[in-house]
Amino acid sequence: MRHLDSDALAALVAVADFGSFTAAAEHLGKTQAAVSMSVARLEERLGKKLFERGHRRITPTMTGDCLIAYARKIQSIEAEALEAVADRVTESRVRLGMPDDFLSSFGEALLHRFSPQNRSLYIDLTCDFSRKLRGMMDSGELDVAVVTQNSDDPPKSVFRYEKQVWCTGPTGAPEREDVLRLALFSDWCSARPRVFASLDRAGRAWRLAHSSSHLVGIHMAVASGNMLTVLPESAVPHGWRRLGAQEGLPDLPDLPLVLLVSRSERLAARRVAAFLQREFARPRDAASGGDDWIPQADEALPPRAARNKAVL
Incomplete structure (x- = not known):
């Protein structure tokens, strides 16, 4: 019979998400044995392993990854169907x-x-x-x-x-200064240390001239002074200059x-x-x-x- 049991698929997805049968069972409100049995029956039916059982974590096989992707789609369609026929x-x-x-x-x-x-x-x-x-x-x-x-x-x-981009205002030329003046997000920003490291590896002197917790603060600082910043490519304002190797600036990690x-x-x-x-x-x-x-x-x-x- 060409049928995939929705409870078995839910067990499959939970094990993949939580990395263990015990945690998956707790999430689903079932016993560990019931979840293990559901996955084992799927593997028996398919004739292929769905998970590699490691000492610390269970990871999906290639077949498991494929079936998990379809299981997520099936779960989404089920939820959508139930919502569509709801009373209101x-x-x-x-x-x-x-x-x-x-x-x-x-x-x-x-x-x-x-x-x-x-x-x-x-x-x-x-x-x-x-x-x-x-x-x-x-x-x-x-x-x-x-x-x-x-x-x-x-x-x-x-x-x-x-892609991350070095950029500055349309009229600024901060890249010409001996010591680059940077306007960057505050130290909560996980990308900021990599900006500093890239400049250090390239041998460019720099100092942090401005930091802000919001993008508007970065925009204001760059617009008001001869400062350089780093933004995601999609966030670079229209008209700003994009800088790179030609201006002596290092490549940035994606x-x-x-x-x-x-x-x-x-x-x-x-x-x-x-x-x-x-x-x-x-x-x-x-x-x-x-x-x-x-x-x-x-x-x-x-x-x-x-x-x-x-x-x-």
């Missing part, structure tokens, strides 16, 4: 978080392309640094978040590589972004995440190809962050 349509709020230097690209697309097609859904947007947004995901304050990759994220969790979605199983959150994935997914070979991003240990997820999943 209810307005849904999705609490979305992202650094504000991505607001002009991601936020604009959500406003002009997503919202008109999803009028029963509204987005409650929070802009902050990635490490703070991860904490909000962990505490259940957000449903979806766009954050930079850290050391706890699996490599496959990156959905977009964003910024790997991860899309986190809460485990609430809410269809509204899934819709927002699916839209961002569809509209903005950008693989490594489509980015600048700069130095590899090496996640820092101090960016690690809090212990309870296993409640949130990365959209692969």
